[in-house]
Amino acid sequence: MTDALPHATPGSPRLLLGIDTGGTYTDAVVYDEDARVVVAKAKAPTTHHDLSIGIAGAIDGAVHAAGVDPARIELVSLSTTLATNALVEGSGRPVAAVIIGFDDEVIERGGLRDALAGDPAILLTGGHDPHGSERAPLDLDRLRTEVAAVADRVDGFAVMAQFSVRNPAHERAAAAVIREVTGATVTASHVLSEQLNGPRRAVTAILNARLVPIVDRLVATTERTLVDQGVHAPVMVVRGDGSLVSAAFVRERPIETILSGPAASLVGAAHLTGLDDAIISDIGGTTTDIAVLRTGMPLVSTLGATVGGHRTMVAAVAMHTHGLGGDSQVHHDDRAVGAVLTLGPRRVIPVAQLAVTHGAVVRAAMDRQLVADRPDDLDGVFVVLLDAVRAAQVVDADERSAIGAVTTGPAPADGAVAPAATVMTSAARRRAVERLVRRGVLQLAAFTPTD
Structure with a gap:
């Protein structure tokens, strides 16, 4: 979907390209900075199995509609809701937390248990006092043993040591050992925030570690796609407070991109409306975001953004985010008395969209469900294989069994899609599917407001 807008001046010397990758659509605009007008815009579905398809479609549509040479674009600005959506939906990558110098009670404070969501936590002696002096030696031998034991279950690690903002030596030493043993990415809490409050800093580090693979994939795909499209401009990313930072920065600190998309929407709304004071509601495919413009600038929460129920130490636009979208x-x-419907927070593929590409599977399953003796909570729900490469690397027996049920579904010619009722046949299988969805290996399709 493309539009060349009126009053465009494609001959102006300075052109910018804006890209926003959301949970449902990827949008691109070509912007004439000198004339301060949008020259052209385009929209393409976000293709989660291969982000480059949606990104390339949006870029190509916008550049073609603008009628400009891609090489003339001087700067690319990227915003996204993928990080926000992952936290709202609880679909970030699995991680292990290495917590140094705290006792078991720390897990119960500051939302740390919720942030862990069942992922492993390794508690070690060590840490420092408020003056930066070592309280106890760091047990690196035990760290090596415990890290090796969980390495095949996680995609990254978060490290938090007591008073690391006063002395980060133990976090740095632990991170070095983890990289040596596993080669995995490591987030150290002192890098993300210099504020006190260990449990909240730990939550921020865990969430950052969950987002590293997601945002790294987005940035790498965007940079590669831009080159393929003939755009060689530097890429900047919109941070949660509306400012721009380098792509390299957000690859290490993806937590800074939470509320990136909504922050960009606020700035855009201010520009397009000319209003200095307004309440802005941004309704997307995954979330509804509400924020305030005051004197032409978005209000920023310096106390830390809260997303998906997690209070972070990341400065971002003061925004209410709800897991409610199209x-x-x-x-x-089906256990409640009467008809009880709930909405969200999980984003799924709309059944109508799935039916376009896998119509035979959808129709056959729903025809059977319509004549069944009683409804089931899996009626109208389908499981889609999202990442065949990562699926082939799965070692857990229940997870492999679930993947096998998808890839050998009732209509193999239609692709790797199967009714959830044939995949989630036991409690163990349901848990396996939930884990695989969370890791981005599988995706669910179900009824949505879009349908």
């Missing part, structure tokens, strides 16, 4: 899953609670 692609939020509609649930039917």
